[in-house]
Amino acid sequence: MKKKIVFLSTAALLSLSLISCFSPKGGMTTSAGGEVTGVHGTAINEPAPFGMVLVQRGSIKVGDEANDSLWGTGAPSKDISIDAFWMDEAEVSNAKYRQFVYWVRDSIIRERLADPAYGGDETFKITEDEYGEPITPYLNWKKPIPWKKPTEDEQRAIESVYITNPITGEKTLDASQMNYRYEVYDYTQAALRKNRLNPEERNRNTDISVDYDAVITISKDTAYIDDEGAIIRETINRPLSSAYDFLNTYIINIYPDTTCWVNDFPNANNETYLQLYFSHPKYDNYPVVGISWEQANAFCAWRTDYLLRGLGAQAKWIQRYRLPSEAEWEYAARGKEASRFPWEQGDTKSDAGCYYANYKPGEGNYTKDGSLITSACGIFSANSNGLYDMAGNVAEWTSTMYTEAGILQMSDINPDLQYRAAKEDPYSMKKKVIRGGSWKDPVKYIQGATRSFEYQNESRSYIGFRCVRSYAGNDNRR
Numbered sequence: 071m072k073k074k075i076v077f078l079s080t081a082a083l084l085s086l087s088l089i090s091c092f093s094p095k096g097g098m099t100t101s102a103g104g105e106v107t108g109v110h111g112t113a114i115n116e117p118a119p120f121g122m123v124l125v126q127r128g129s130i131k132v133g134d135e136a137n138d139s140l141w142g143t144g145a146p147s148k149d150i151s152i153d154a155f156w157m158d159e160a161e162v163s164n165a166k167y168r169q170f171v172y173w174v175r176d177s178i179i180r181e182r183l184a185d186p187a188y189g190g191d192e193t194f195k196i197t198e199d200e201y202g203e204p205i206t207p208y209l210n211w212k213k214p215i216p217w218k219k220p221t222e223d224e225q226r227a228i229e230s231v232y233i234t235n236p237i238t239g240e241k242t243l244d245a246s247q248m249n250y251r252y253e254v255y256d257y258t259q260a261a262l263r264k265n266r267l268n269p270e271e272r273n274r275n276t277d278i279s280v281d282y283d284a285v286i287t288i289s290k291d292t293a294y295i296d297d298e299g300a301i302i303r304e305t306i307n308r309p310l311s312s313a314y315d316f317l318n319t320y321i322i323n324i325y326p327d328t329t330c331w332v333n334d335f336p337n338a339n340n341e342t343y344l345q346l347y348f349s350h351p352k353y354d355n356y357p358v359v360g361i362s363w364e365q366a367n368a369f370c371a372w373r374t375d376y377l378l379r380g381l382g383a384q385a386k387w388i389q390r391y392r393l394p395s396e397a398e399w400e401y402a403a404r405g406k407e408a409s410r411f412p413w414e415q416g417d418t419k420s421d422a423g424c425y426y427a428n429y430k431p432g433e434g435n436y437t438k439d440g441s442l443i444t445s446a447c448g449i450f451s452a453n454s455n456g457l458y459d460m461a462g463n464v465a466e467w468t469s470t471m472y473t474e475a476g477i478l479q480m481s482d483i484n485p486d487l488q489y490r491a492a493k494e495d496p497y498s499m500k501k502k503v504i505r506g507g508s509w510k511d512p513v514k515y516i517q518g519a520t521r522s523f524e525y526q527n528e529s530r531s532y533i534g535f536r537c538v539r540s541y542a543g544n545d546n547r548r
Contacts, residue, residue, distance in 0.1 A: 119156050119539060123456040125402045127154040132400050132477050134519040146476045151483050152401045158536035160447035160458045161357035164348055170372050174248050174324060175231055180209045182227040189223030245325035249301060252371040253319050260316040286310040293321040305492035322368040326360035327529040334531045355446045357464045357534040363502045363526035366393055366467045366535040373537060389540040395486035396470035396503045397477060398538060403506065404518040405454035411517060412453035412460040418513055426450060427462035428509050429516050444509050461516040464534035465508040472501035472523035491526060500526045508532035
């Protein structure tokens with residue numbers, strides 16, 4: 071108890087010290103008089119994103135200091151510093167991901183309602199501005215879909231996204247049509263000197279003559295849907311020609327793989343989860359599973375676009391939603407005390423025998439902690455950062471490429487190692503780091519420093535995700 075009091079007192083003193091060190095200078099004049107006073111932008115107080123908490127910047131020794139064995143190798147350890155970021159307080163739920171699926175469904179329906187083949191109601195698509203000038207067409211989301219009393223053509227458009235099982239007669243959403251297209255501008259690649267459009271900017275060494283005829287080859291991802299409706303993904307290499315060479319295009323089928331419940335567990339009766347886990351209201355607040363790393367990234371892109379549509383001029387200041395880096399995830403999970411677990415104690419249950427997380431407490435015994443599979447998001451206590459289920463429930467995707475050396479290959483400031491593998495890359499290059507362990511894992515894998523991986527196109531019944539968003543500014547006194 072004394073140790074905790076000392077820690078808090080030290081933190082309080084440090085906070086006061088920082089405030090005194092970085093307090094703004096008083097009495098700053100705004101008068102000119104020939105002096106340079108600076109041009110200041112309009113202050114923007116970024117509101118807390120819904121369902122997110124701010125993880126303050128700081129430093130931590132990531133990895134297991136005891137160097138426990140992991141997959142036959144030593145777990146790397148390194149001191150790093152992380153900038154502040156917003157993080158989902160809980161894992162993305164079935165209900166939130168279903169909103170994404172329904173948005174894609176509704177966009178397809180609206181597109182078809184505007185198609186002459188389905189009646190051609192032009193009010194479902196905006197093709198002109200307020201002055202009658204042609205613009206790039208976009209869907210009219212203010213126009214409601216006629217769910218209740220559709221015309222014959224409207225009914226055909228609505229029904230076109232559903233299929234009926236010829237054996238059972240069950241009507242379900244056609245998962246094969248749930249494709250989401252998005253684009254990502256690669257700021258990092260565009261910023262590299264070697265990729266500058268102007269050859270004179272590629273090297274600052276004045277002893278080296280500029281080669282205006284040098285061919286700079288870039289690599290970019292693109293995708294399209296062929297005449298048979300199949301998604302074709304390509305990574306193309308071509309000479310640098312314009313800023314569009316840094317714009318990557320992706321088309322991802324975003325419907326969860328509900329069959330993961332039977333494919334992950336052969337000779338088990340998990341048919342109920344296959345049929346109901348994603349669709350039944352009882353599971354609304356449970357973490358979505360059966361989501362690949364690629365699908366998780368698509369959700370982040372859609373969530374960003376969905377947010378920006380509702381913002382005005384300040385949208386340009388908002389950073390995009392993304393998956394957390396491996397370092398961000400561990401930093402957030404271990405809390406302000408940098409504990410092995412999201413809680414302070416080393417034990418996984420309280421003196422009263424209550425478990426602190428949903429994991430596999432014993433051999434073949436999944437129910438000791440109160441759950442058989444996943445549990446509803448946020449039913450266990452949050453860690454000191456206000457984050458739920460950072461141990462157990464479902465393991466979580468990160469943005470980081472998996473290598474055995476891990477954090478040792480990265481910078482010690484905001485470390486990350488990203489690589490979006492091309493289709494033709496060796497499968498071993500498609501490993502992504504997952505963290506936190508899951509409902510099916512023993513205690514070893516739910517520790518904050520424990521690393522594991524899965525392939526980016528795989529989807530499992532025990533892997534989910536949560537989003538983060540970079541925080542603008544370096545003020546830690548919020």
